[in-house]
Structure formats: structure tokens, C-alpha cells
Amino acid sequence: PLSLDYKRPNEESLRAIRETREMIASGSSESYMTGRDLIEAALA
Numbered sequence: 001p002l003s004l005d006y007k008r009p010n011e012e013s014l015r016a017i018r019e020t021r022e023m024i025a026s027g028s029s030e031s032y033m034t035g036r037d038l039i040e041a042a043l044a
Contacts, residue, residue: 009017023029032038 020029030041032041
């Protein structure tokens with residue numbers, strides 16, 4: 001649901017933060033030099 005309380009992250013934001021921290025900690029994330037590289041990887 002839409003929340004206008006921007007000071008507190010909603011459940012979706014908290015989940016994304018956790019997933020990002022896990023990727024960084026495990027070293028399983030990838031980085032991309034350009035937006036095009038990112039889009040091409042997503043479409044592959």
C-alpha cells in the first residue's frame with residue numbers, strides 16, 4: 001500500500017535493503033559501467 005510517511009521505510013523498502021546488504025556481504029552482486037550494460041544483462 002502507498003504510504004506518505006517517507007521517514008519510515010515500508011516493507012518493500014526494508015526487503016530491498018536486506019537483499020542489497022546480503023548481496024554486498026556475499027559478493028554475489030554485479031556492477032555495470034553503463035545503463036545499457038545493465039539493461040542488456042537484464043534482458044539476457
